[in-house]
Amino acid sequence: MCSAKPYYSVKKIVDDAQLNNIQTALAGAILIDPSNLTVVKKHVIENNIATGLTKKILDNNIYTEIYMTDKYFIQKSQKNEITKLHNFTLSFEPIMVNDLINQIKKSKIIKILPVTKTDEERKIVEQIFLNYKDKLAIGWSTHPAIKGYFFGNITASGISKKQSILEIVSMYKINTKNILGVGDSLTDWDFIGVCGYAGAMGNATEDLKKLVLSKGDNGYIGKSVNENGILDIFNYFGL
Template sequence: MKDQKYIFIDIDGTLFHQSVGIPQTAKSAIEIAHKHGHQLFICTGRPLQEVDETFRQLPFKGIIASSGSIIEVDNEILQVHTIDEADAKQMIASIEAMQISYKVDTPNFCFMDPFVFDNFKTMLLHELSCDEDEVLAYMERTGMVLLDQMTSDDMKEITNITVFSDDVKSLEVIQANYTEQYHIVKQVMPNLSLHTLEINQKDISKAHAIAYILETYKANQKDTIAFGDSMNDVEMISYCAIGVAMGNAHEHVKSISNYITNDVCENGLANAFINLNLI
């Protein structure tokens, strides 16, 4: 058996691409790495319910979801970090007053305003290659629903809030107002042609969740490898002993990585597994 590594893999842009899904080479690499005794974890900005069977059928030990707010190992949720209810209400009121679109994630649902809902529906129509009724059924099945379905109980379970806009200055105002209280990541969603702010509880990130897993399993940081492409991967790329950027990664992610592999659609994950002697 190879020396056991703890491997943390982002989904979108790293393991998965909208045009091809999960490359077969990536699936095979993950299967072989698991057989070699490595512990593999998904580490994604997606809410937990959007990590569906497409990903769960692969031999992942656990899932870090909502950019570190939720940790699941062996199908058991170990940690959930939520935003204070009063703070969440105040932030949402401020976002709505600025007429900016947003979504809020909880452990069970992703509540979207109509603009975000329609954009995700359009994206999924392309990604799933099926008709609108099937996409709407998929969205309901994975907890993607309209904001008007959110209850007072849901408001107590918000793990993160994401705002979407093509007006960068408006997002900068929100970021300036809340950056001292929350962990905020600014990104671009190219498939939606929108700028976003991903807002989590202060000090909660993918790296924080990885540290918790290492402590739980008495594992060593020197045995960690992270794979990512986006700005919400920066902390984990920096934290892990080896940080791998995909060829399609944001330039800043590449600049802080130890190793740059090929694009996700060009066998990037599998090639990195081979070159790092994981398989």
């Protein structure tokens, strides 16, 4: 699994699939061994940087979540429709605090997640981020179950799904040419692109489908998520 979600939100999938190799979560910011739930590696955002960035985003009244390895927080005053929708997709509720900045000061933050609904809000986040671009990384994503919202996954500099896959490959001494990468959004190409084989769900974005098919016989578009598309892709590649 290579997910922007926290590990506790995908743990059931990992367990059901009986995956026992190291997994990556929080947009590549942590690596976890599912056999004993040990955090093999984590990339913590410097506290003063996390505090400064989050304060500027909150000052613009933009909904923001902050993540540690095993929990996430929101400011109680910001609880709204996004909270309910995101709870559903994460299968996990946030801890609501009165002051998010104070919480950051006493926490090891792995990911900051501003959620925007308008182009104007997204531009505000991107403008704020410019002052931190040498210290942090940002990757925008969407979710099919939460249409109309954009999620700004902010992690420590150099951290991404691609980087986490390369870390795992190095640990297991595997050639990326022998790896199959599967996703459903354009941002997934970040890690799929380095894999020798590529797959996209039937309900994936058209941009991702085109990139997957650019790998020729090593690329395949499966059925949609609701039709067990991952099994269709596995079958195509003889797995």
